[in-house]
Amino acid sequence: MASDPITVHLIGDSTAAEKAASERPETGWGTPFAERVDDSVTVENHARNGRSTRTFLEEGRWHPVVTALEAGDYVFVQFGHNDEVPSKEQYTPEAEFEANLERFVAETRERGAEVVLLTPLARRHFGEEGIPEDTHRAYSELTRDVARLHDVPLVDADERSRSLLRELGPEESESLYNHLSPGEHPNYPDGVTDDTHFSEAGARRMADLILDGVEALDLGLATRLDRDSG
Template sequence: MASEPITVHLIGDSTMAEKAPSERPETGWGTPFSERVDDSVTVENHARNGRSTRTFLEEGRWHPVVRDLETGDYVFVQFGHNDEVPSKEQYTPEAEFESNLERFVAETRERGAEAVLLTPIARRHFDGDGNPKDTHRVYSELTRDAARSRDVPLIDADERSRSLLRELGPEESKSLYNHLSPGEHPNYPDGVTDDTHFSEYGARRMAELVLDGVEELNLGLTTRLERSPR
C-alpha cells in the first residue's frame, strides 16, 4: 500500500539552503537530502543564506511554514552559524536563540507535525595537532539543551561532521568545502577558500550524516528514505 504523502520542511541558514546558479558549485546539504526520499515525500527547503533564528522569524519566513503544516509532516531546524557571532547583525543572544528553537518546536507540534533539531555543521578549522576545533560549542549545546528539555529528536550534525573532519584530516577535508583555485570555476574567477560552505561532494556527505541521524532516531521518515541518489 502506498504511503500517505508528507512534506519535510527544512528551515535554517546557508549551509542547508538551495543555491542560485551564480553561487555554484557551493551547495547546501538540503539539495542532496531532497534526492534521498521516496516519491511519497516532498522536501520544501525554506533555508536562506545569512539567516539566524531571529531574522528568520522577523522576516516572516516561519509563518508560511506553520500555515502549510499537516499531520505527519516534519520540520528540520538547523541554525547557529549566524546566531552565534556577536559582530553579525543576525546575532541572537543565547536565551533568545533557545527560546526561538522552542517556539519552532511548539508551533510545529500544535499542527500535528514533528520537529527535529539539528546542531550546526562544523566549520573546517583544525588545531595545531590536526584535530577539528569545536567551532559551535555554545550554540550547539543550546540546541542540545532545547532538545532535551522539550523531548525533541536531535541530530547532532556538529559532532557528526567533526568526526568526519577528524577522519579525513586537514588536507583531504578541503574537498568537502568550497575550495577553488583561480580560474577553476567561472563563478569564482579569483578562486575561493571557504571553510563554512560546502562543495557538491561535501553537501552530499553532510546529507548522508543527516540521513544516518534519521535512521538512528528511527523516525517514521526512515521507511521513506532512498540511500542512493535518484
C-alpha cells in the same frame, strides 16, 4: 500499500539552502537531502543564506511554513552559524536563540507535525595537532539543551561532521568545502577558500550524515528514504 504523502520542511541558513546558479558549485546539504527520499515525500527547502533564528522569524519566513503544516509532516530546524557571531547583524543572544527554537518546536507540534532539531554543521578549522576545533560549542549545546528539555529528536550534525573531519584530516577534508583555485570556476575567477560552505561532494556527505542521524533516531521518515538516489 503506498505511503501517505508527507512534506519535510527545512528551515535554516546557508549551509542548508538551495543555491543560485551564480553561487555554484557551493551547495547546501538540503539539495542532496531532497534527492534521498522516496516519491511519497516532498522536501520544501525554506533555508536562506545569512539567516539566524531571529531574522528568519522577523522576516516572516516561519509563518508560511507553520501554516502549511499537516499532521505527519516534519520540520528540520538547523541554525547557529549566524546566531552565534556577535559581530553579525543577525546575532541572536543565547536566551533568545533558545526561545526561538522552543517556538519552532511548540508551533510545529501544535499543527500535529514532527520537529527535528539539528546542531550546526562544523566549520573546517583544525588545531595545531590536526584535531577539528569545536567551532559551535555554545550554540550547539543550546540546541542539545532544548532537545533534552522538550524531548525533541536531535541530529547532532556538529558532532557527526567533526567526526568526519577528524577521520579525513586537514588535507582530505578540504574537498568537502568550497575551495577553488583561481580560474577553476567562472563564478569564482579569483578562487575561493571557504571553510563554512560545502562543495557538491561535501553537501552530499553532509546530507548522508544527517540521514544517518534520521535512521539512528528510528524516525518514521527513515522508512521513506532512498539512499541509493542522488
